[in-house]
Amino acid sequence: MGVAAGELIVPFTGAIQAAFSVLLTIAFGVVAAQCNLLSPNAAKEVSKLCVRMFLPALLIYKIGSNLHQDTGVRYVPVLIWSISYTLLSVLVGRVLTRLFKLPAWVAPAIAFNNTTSLPLLLIQSLKQTQVLDAILIGGESGSEAMDRAESYFLVNAMVSNSLTFALGPRLLRPGDEDASNELHGEDDDLENGEANGDGGSSDMERGPDGIVDEETSLLPHQLTKPANRVEVKGYLKTRAWFNNLSPWLQETLEITWHFANAPLIGAIVGAVIGLTPALHRIFFSPSNEGGYLNASITAAIKNIGDLFASLQIIVVGVKLSKSLLRMKRGEHSGEVHKGSLATVTLIRFIIWPLISIPLIYAIASKTKLLDADPMLWFSMMLMPTGPPAMILVALADVTGAAESMKMTVxxxxxxxxAVTPMICFAVVGALKATEAAIDQ
Structure with a gap:
């Protein structure tokens, strides 16, 4: 019993450190909002910036640097596993939400776990505590193994984020409080512009004597007006063509379009760079070995990619601050039902580890389907485990969910x-199962 307790202390400490760092980052977001350093509207824009720029950059750097022609095959099981457990989670979330009449946000909370910020922070904490030294491949350093583990988790994150924005809006069922301006304003502007015959241009683009602000194009008016007219006509013709399609084909195209999101594009770019020897050398080799872009473009991509995890969590703190202020004033600030919280916690922290750890252990020890990389086995065991994704905040924003739902989320x-240290039990189980698979 004493040995078991001793084996639990180190990963438990690592899990606490990872969870505490997340909570502190949320607290910084609350402070930023309270001190008027970041408004809710600005936080919404930051959330979109994280998903559409910072996360793709992170995927390009991590996947591109760790993916090679001779190691690419080991990522195939990660893709299959990520798609499988996420779709199964979507099915479970949808069934439970309808069966027990749970709030709409419970379905995506069950379906999409944190596949980016928490795993990256957890891996960093475990690296510092040297918990994973027992499953390192002979001769490799801890840093190399941790980088490889991060690349596995980021491939998983790419799949999860693609499915989140493809299927999440249907699970969340957006409210109409914020949706009208965001979802329909652009169409109305385009139609009004065409009706006025100005190609969608506003008074701000009518000439040098017109109104100029930060959104005014820097190009000459003679260029912007024809370009806007062509853009509007192309949009209206495309929409007319789309409306003439059969309903089932329209729905199929809409679902396919949702999959074409920025994280997926970033992952594809990273994969192309990694699997093309010439590009991999130019972007990731040392400068004196042909890495001519390593110190410039690659460094810039890495710098903005590193911003993703912390900024996405700060946005949650801003949302939480708004909810706390409403609560203080006695206004409705969103309500988290105990049953919903217990359901999500049970599935994410207990049921999925009980499924994933024995399953991946059996595949790794009894078959040749997985590459002989213990870090791959360990990562796959933990992929379905953990709290819901922080990106649910961005999902609520881009789908126009009601403000009360955003604060509830x-x-x-x-x-x-706050209960994330429970993941330590899954970490210990995955570590022991990986060690047992190595001995087979």
Missing amino acids: AKFLTISY
Whole structure:
């Protein structure tokens, strides 16, 4: 019993450090909002910036640097496993939400776990505590193994984020409080512009004497007006063509379009660079070995990619601050039902580890389907485990969910990360199962 307790202390400490760092980052977001350093509208824009720029950059760097022609095959099981457990989670979330009449946000909370910020922070904490030294391949350093583990988790994140924005809006069922301006304003502007015959241009583009602000194009008016007219006509013709399609084909195209998101594009770019020897050398080799872009473009991509995890969590703190202010004033600030919280926690922290750890252990020890990389086995065991994704905040923003739901999601995420040290049991189980698979 004493040995078991001793084996639990180190990973438990690592899990606490990872969870505490997340909670502290949320607290910084609350402070930023309270001190008027970051408004809710600015936080919404930052959330979109994280998903559409910072996360793709992170995927390009991590996947591109770790993917080679001779190691690419080991990522195939990660893709298959990520798609499988996410789709199964979507099915479970949809069934439970309908069966027990749970709030709409419970379905995506069950379906999409944190596949980016928490795993990266957890791996960093475990690296510092040297917990994973027992499953390192002979001769390799801990840093090399941790980088490889991060690349596995990021491939998983690419799949999860693609499915989140493809299937998430249907699970979340957006409210109409914020949706009208965001979802329909662009169409109305385009139609009005065409009706006025100005190609969608505003008074701000009518000439040098017109109104100029930060959104005014720097190009000459003679260039912007024809370009806007062509853009509007192309949009209206495309929409007319789309409306003439059969309903089932329209739905198929909409679902396919949702999959074409920025994280997926970033992952594809990273894969192309990694699997093309010439590009891999130019982007990731040392400068004196042909890496001519390593110190410039690659460094810039890495710098903005590293911003993703912390900024996405700060946005949650801003949302939480707004909820706390409403609560203080006695207004409705979103409510997290105990049953919903217990359901999500049970599935994410207990049921999925009980499924994934024995399953991956059996595949690694009894078959040749997985590459002989213990870090791959360990990563796959932990992929379905953990609290709901922070990106649910961005999902609520881009789908136009009701403000009360956004604040509920922020509260729920904060509570979920407060109980995140529970992941230590899954970490210990995955570590022991990986060691046992090595001995087979």
